[in-house]
Amino acid sequence: MKIRLTVNGEAREADVWAGESLLTTLRDALSLPGSKNACEQGECGSCSVLLDGELVCACLVLAAQADGHQVTTVEGLRSEEGLHRVQQAFVDAGAVQCGFCTPGLVVATAALLARVPDPSDDVIREELSGNLCRCTGYAKIFDAVRLAARA
């Protein structure tokens, strides 16, 4: 089936299988593999994107449900001026190791800071609890969030 959606501000069209997730569509049909396929059951947050401005796991959105909607992926955060401040903070704080969780965490952090510009440590921990990281033990990710909040 055909769906039309706006991805990172651009009108896109994709031919999708009815049973596929938005994540699959983004990665395979729309050539946006930045959103990651780690668990595909909403447990790890690696596929976090914004759907009409709301943070969701793209793996749990049926592609057909995104028809007519706006999606922002990690690829859409960078602007012509350079990295998004959250992206820069993840680089500077050493918050990236294997990096498979990073795109999801970057999107989730950007969404958090848009709602809560100066989050407490408790808020950071609770709001990012749906984004699993297996490499870092999270310490440097928290550093990055605090760094981005100050930037």
Place this chain on the structure above:
Amino acid sequence: MTTTEQQQAQLRRARVGDRGTRHDATPKVTGEFAYSSDLNSAGMLWGVTVRSPHAHARIVELDISQAVRMAGVHAVLTHADVPGQKTYGLEFADQPVLAADRVRYYGEPVALVAAEEPEQARRAAAAVRVEYEVLEAVTDMELATEQPPLHPDRPTMAHGYRDDKRPNVVRHMVISHGDPDAEGDVAVSGVYDIGIQDQAFLGPESGLAVPDGEGGIDIYVATQWLHVDRDQVAPCLGLAPDLVRIHLAGVGGAFGGREDLSMQIHGAMLALHTKRPVKIVYNREESFFGHVHRHPARIWCEHRATRAGELVNVRMRILLDGGAYASSSTAVTSNAAAFAVGPYRVANALIESTCVYTNNPPCGAMRGFGAVQTCFASEAQMDKLAAELAIDPVELRLLNALAPGDVLPTGQPIEGSLPVAEVIRQAAALPVPKPLALPRAAIRLPGGAGNTTRGEGVRRGVGFAVGYKNICYSEGFDDFAAARVILRADGSAEVHCAAAEVGQGVTDVILQVARTELGTDDVTLAPPGTSSVASAGSASASRMTWMAAGAVRDACRAALEEQKRTAVEGGATDVDVERIYRHLHTTPLDPQTGQITGDRAHVSFAVAAMRVVAEVDVDLGLSRIVWIGTAQDVGRAINPLAVEGQIEGGIAQGLGLALMEEIRTRDGLITNASFTDYLIPTTLDMPPVAIVLIEDPEPDAPYGVKGVGEPPTVVSTAAVVSALRAATGRELARVPVRPDDISGV
């Protein structure tokens, strides 16, 4: 530092010892970094693996006739289609590429499908009809040596190991040191159990196999050791090694789980058969079948000591469940034994270590590699001994701390750096945070977001543990790494090294070393592959930093000399040199006594000590780790930022094993193959970590460096459970600790 100096430091790219940011961080934060599951190729097909639903069964009939006729299907392959050698393995070729007449574990590959679309491939895979005759499964490791052999040909025997005639023994070894019957004034004993842990790397097994049209193949895959992949893949494809080119695709974490092959041969078979590129991506459920796990273990211990607290004799019996195939179990068996006592001096020891074949999930390498299991047991014993003797647990450990010059239970003297007492003192000196007052936010209490307590039942405990393990490969393994450096006339340099960047930051180590040695920032690192440089060995055993640093250093120095030489001769041409680095030679342990047969069985050791504060809801059995402080022996930190990241991440994995991580099985079938039921720590489970890096350079290592990835994982499981015991007063002899174990239900 003055402002100018700061600016200069920022302008200069990181050198050895600098706190540098990663060169691959930018593509990783933007989503551009290409992982093995992100690859595509024109005309690509999708591969799917048909897997066994049984832990042990005979294949009566395999019928692909319906599947091959389905829409979009280009190939359905079985064991009969394996072009070359039918079995493979990291050390022993005991694992079928595709099961022939028998499956030995739940999820074992039986057939392969390639189709135009993923859903077509899945439907065809579902249409492959396999008739099984279910056989009794060997699932209890204690009974395995009395059950019919799963591998009657005994593939791991006669390799210099003790010959054990019992069925299903992968390796049996004994370390007998001093007088194994020596008595002390006091003795404490215990039996400890460790569940199966999964590496749970986030990037699932995946890759792309591309036929070159001339009989060869390029495989782009996430792996830990490119050349050993090639050496296993090529014979199974019936191809010469140079026709199989393995390229490192982006790796989404490894932790030992990518040492063994996953989709490499399968993808190549489908690609060669269809003459089309084939992509295979496992999903999370399949990933639990797609790699080996940490060995579950049962460990019996008796520690004998003097009244004053000196260890007199340590007797341990270690039983490991290797699952259906050997993988690296023989080395894990040995490591478990070699580091069983912990970093303590003991004149007498009798350590028996046995790994068995079963029909449980295959086990092999995972961060810590045998030392995690025994550290959990022996550190529990040290706490028990301290309690028995009424000695402070830290004091007891200091009293027995190994130091250079001491002799290990294998008879090997400690030659280089091993600052055991120093890491213990430094970790013990870290100030423990005061308890927070009540009321508190739910997430700052055990049970977290579940809102289960407002302080009722909550007790606090402080635990301590020390752990160590070997760095680099051991026991006579020819452990080397190659690097190649091209110095151009314009002053730029290109480095080739097949070291696998699995997230640990080895590519930054390589670049930092090359910049330091060559004195320039103008260094690039070529994409790692098997065709442009010799093997770098495996990104495992905490060896990659040491070995890559050694190889790159040597190649850089040789290139500079070569450049000087050619300059003298009047030429200003490019210089291209490759150098192989080897660490000190090791020899095997004596198969009968477990004693060294040369100067050493292990090259080097690294030690970490850890202090943990836990709060436990003793009624519900739920825990919250409040704080962790650690001191770790790192030799020398090439990049302190990266070293801290390894320590924090390594701790998280050990904490996971202590509190929640376990692959559960019933009759050999995994019952929690998902991230819904295999739980790994979240942001609400990991506490802040205070870190002290102990830099005591290793004399024989490049720049004095030691690997840092494993010690935090080795020690943190033991340290976390020590804190839980302190909070609850319970023995907690099994990990992961279940709420039932604490609440005593």
Place this chain on the structure above:
Amino acid sequence: MEVITPRTLDEALRLKSERPDARPIAGGTDLLVELNFDRTRPETILNLAEVEELKGWTRENGSLRLAAGLTYTEAMQRELAELLPALAEASRTVGSPQIRNRGTIGGNLGTASPAGDAHPPLLVEGATVEIGSVRGVRALPLTEFFLGPKRNALADDELVLAVRIDPSGQPQTFMKVGPRNAMVIAVCSLAVLADRERGELRAAYGSAGPIPALVTAPLDTRADFPELVAAAASPIDDVRGTAAYRRHALRVLTKRALDRVLV
């Protein structure tokens, strides 16, 4: 396989009556897992996400109507959280922010998992399920809605339209036991409400029997209530926990909940 996306409730009900096998999807947090892991291949998926009538919540004469598409994130927002505090507490334990932004109360009822986090707080508030089809609308007490693990009282042509509650305004709380401090399926869960007006203690548990169930007792039987709740449950041993632990935990949770709601 086909996805059909009605824009109005009438259209949705008509489609459901024409295709009774169609699997409804709202937030997708349950169905997508089944699809991604090849556990279901329904011929038709009925996408309810575009039906405005199924969104948000309303209040009429003190009575609340939570439309089926109400998300957990919405249930946590202050105005509704003050009216249904235990539901807000329960919502906060559901998965992660990502899941709470998508998962819906109606979807939770439709899936009818014994572990559904919304169920206990709705049960203690005496909620009624508003069920619709082309045949009309009916109201069913939530206590009669759950029939078994993942089985509910919906006929093939019916959809959950809303949950209706007359908020008690009485002290209440929700607790959930899991082996990790966030992102868990309940090993067991419990909502407790102390209804002083009716002189009643009301508890509802999850993951401790084939269906989430309500247990009530007179307000003055506080001392016996933990045992009563534990005895009412019929938990099983499964990969997430043992029956014995679940019963034990319900006892502990009930006692603690009573300390919270009977101040």
